[in-house]
Amino acid sequence: MASRVFIVRHGNTFDRGDVVTRVGGRTDLPLSDSGRAQADALAGHFVEAGVRFVSARTSPLKRTRATAEAILAAQPNACELQAVLFLREIDYGPDENRPEDEVVARIGADALAAWERDGVAPPGWRVDVDALIGNWQQLFAKLAGQDGDHLVVTSNGIARFALKAVGAAGEDLKLKTGAYGVIELDGEGERVARWNVRPGDA
16 A cells, blocks of 8 residues: 555635735734635545545644644544644745735736746745755655555645655646645655645536
């Protein structure tokens, strides 16, 4: 049996009508009402799919922990949830917790597109790309020897580097809120089985 790593992005922190800001590692928001619904949808989705997590990791942030806890609450004989510091969202520097229109006005649409497409951080954002890729590679190497399904709940800025850690090409790096991807690990290496899947989306 091989190992599968389910990389989940936390649910929404804003609801319809809220001013959406770029929430980084220095802004510890809870899940919004719709975010809690997304976490519950993920929980039900995994149970219906027969996914049983043998390990679970999350960042220390409220939004990721609440999402992970909702998923595990639906699991029979749920495993223990472990906080992992490298899974904490990146620091968006001067754009931390600023409305998206202000962020685009400062860095430009091309810089934002390069971040979404290639993981190239705009000026001012604090992102240690090599360290993040290395941390994902270390985690995958560890889990490759542990058969079963493993849950990792993090944020969009961190999740994208899991793809880079396995050398995935041509993938859209972004994970939507309440969405997940699956990395399969076996003796031949790592493979992206699914990415940016959100329960309920057509």
